[in-house]
Amino acid sequence: MQQANSLDVIIGLGGSGLSAVNFLCAEGRCVAVTDEQPAPSLAPKLPEDVQTAFGGIDEALLLSANRIIISPGVDPRHPAIQSAKSADIPVLSDIQLFCDALHARDERTGKHTPIVAITGSNAKSTVTTLVGEMAKQAGKVVGVGGNIGTPALDLLAIDGMDLAVLELSSFQLEHVSHLGASVATILNISPDHLDRHGDMTGYLAQKLRIFDDARAAVICLDDTELQASCQQVLSDHGVSEAAVITTSGVIDCDCHADFCLVKSEGRIYLCCRGEHLLSADELFIKGKHNLLNALSALALGQAVGLDMPSMIAALKAFKGLPHRCEYVDEVAGRAYFNDSKGTNIGSTLAAIDGLGAVYGERSLAIILGGLGKGQDFSELGADIDKYAHSVYLIGADAGVIEKDLSATSGLSKRIQQLGTLQAAVDLASQSSAKAVLLSPACASFDQFKSYGDRGDKFVSMVKALA
Incomplete structure (x- = not known):
């Protein structure tokens, strides 16, 4: 049983870290927080009696802890955390x-x-x-x-x-x-x-x-x-x-x-x-x-x-969640789907296979691209070949994606590099595809603030077509 005056150290002052601080303080614990950032945005919300060590993960503080609560965004391979684990100090999540x-x-x-x-x-x-x-x-x-x-x-x-x-x-x-x-x-x-x-x-x-x-x-x-x-x-x-x-x-x-x-x-x-x-x-x-x-x-x-x-x-x-294969609208006989949350190959495969089963072979205009994170996009080749009417590539790694997809025989003729999302939506809206799917299989930060920003802009572009 933990003693009321034993020290609990939270690593990382994000949302889950702050919730852990508030919970432990309410339990009467002695609490400290350490964070890599010199001035975490949530620091003003900390209770007054909480000890802080910002601007780096404080190894000495960790070694003085009775237990450590690590936030999910913190890499446990950090040397200070490894030192604490070597000292048999329990490390657990919220x-x-x-x-x-x-x-x-x-x-x-x-x-x-x-x-x-x-x-x-x-x-x-x-x-x-x-x-x-x-x-x-x-x-x-x-x-x-x-x-x-x-x-x-x-x-x-x-x-x-x-x-x-x-x-x-x-x-x-x-x-x-x-x-x-x-x-x-x-x-x-x-x-x-x-x-x-x-x-x-x-x-x-x-x-x-x-x-x-x-x-x-x-x-x-x-x-x-x-x-x-x-x-x-x-x-x-x-x-x-x-x-x-x-x-x-x-x-x-x-x-x-x-x-x-x-x-x-x-x-x-x-x-x-x-x-x-x-x-x-x-x-x-x-x-x-x-x-x-x-x-x-x-x-x-x-x-x-x-x-x-x-x-x-x-x-x-249930109408689904924003940016997760979200039905946007039907314009000129084409259904539009916003799967901007599709930031990896597995997610995009699920979207293509799922909608392809509904709309049929070679029925989808697919918009891919962004920051590829070193993925092998040839893994998308078979499903895209089966279900894609056309493929429009955008963003920083469009060339990489085209090269990987072109390894699938006969697919290169259906691929176009367009650069921007607006250009892709414009061309897709003129195609004979039954449905248009934005599922980039990539991160968004080359052209957008977030996957949510990318999805919101896609939705706005589709609404402008109506």
Whole structure:
């Protein structure tokens, strides 16, 4: 048991760092904060008694700590942090603090507050938000946060919280030791943050921490390697097969997943163990990948006891999140989709494959480009060749992308470098494509303030066409 006067040191004064400070101060702890920045923007919001060491991570301060709470944006390979770990000083995340506090509160009150834990390379925010909306529709008091919106520790202030739904990044999971979720899932995995985790093995290892002490899990059967990794970890943690709910986004009448897609009489249905729940036509969100997101949310909700009619009602009302394969408008017979959040190859593949399944082969005008982050864009070649009517390249690494994509035979004739987003939208609007998709597979900072700025400008350009 920690003593009230023991020193807790928070590294990194971002949103989660400040929430950790406020939580620990309210618990009567002695708290200090250190940050690389000389004047963090949130410093004026610190309580008066908090010790600070800014302008670099203070190794001496860390070595005097009883425990260290590390913010997700801080690289744990920093020499000062490594020194603290070598001195056997515990390093944990705000997520672990949240889970410990929630479990302790439940023990005191005799209440069980389920935690739904969601991670993956892509679609985390969509599924997290959707589960939250389903819980609200079911009449639950729900806290939604973590890597999305509200820091996890701030959810503890929600009066009468019945359910916590957490989006978790690999950075947050890196310093979690016993999450204890009621149900957990890894939605998908594709290369990301390899500069931090070293390689895919290291990246996946952090994602798999989400199953630590989990009571149940949702596993997608479409990625056999990820499925095997998840099942092995769950077996190691003693989670029975009966506590595993499976999903599949493959449209197949013979699918053995608990939640799957079935095509019948020309329509695609979302199904649960053979029962047709609703048709894809009844949803605002489009694309096969979004149908899989919907199935994942249904499975997670069912695992924590949400009733199916409420979940279906929430699903029918859900219009998706901004910049995540967001339907913008239909102009002159063409549908426009804003997937500016698609900043890596895996996300863009999901968008292309998902919308391609709806609109058909060679139906999409696809806008790619920005800062490529050293990715191999040839991985997009097969799907683009199948579903692209035309490809418009923008941004700093347009030449790199064209070179990589041209390795796919016959694709180069459909590729044009245009430089700017406006030029791409103008040309796409004159094409015979059925749908126009902005899914850059790149960071935005060469031409825009953020992926949100890029997406907002795209939406404005589309609205100007109407």
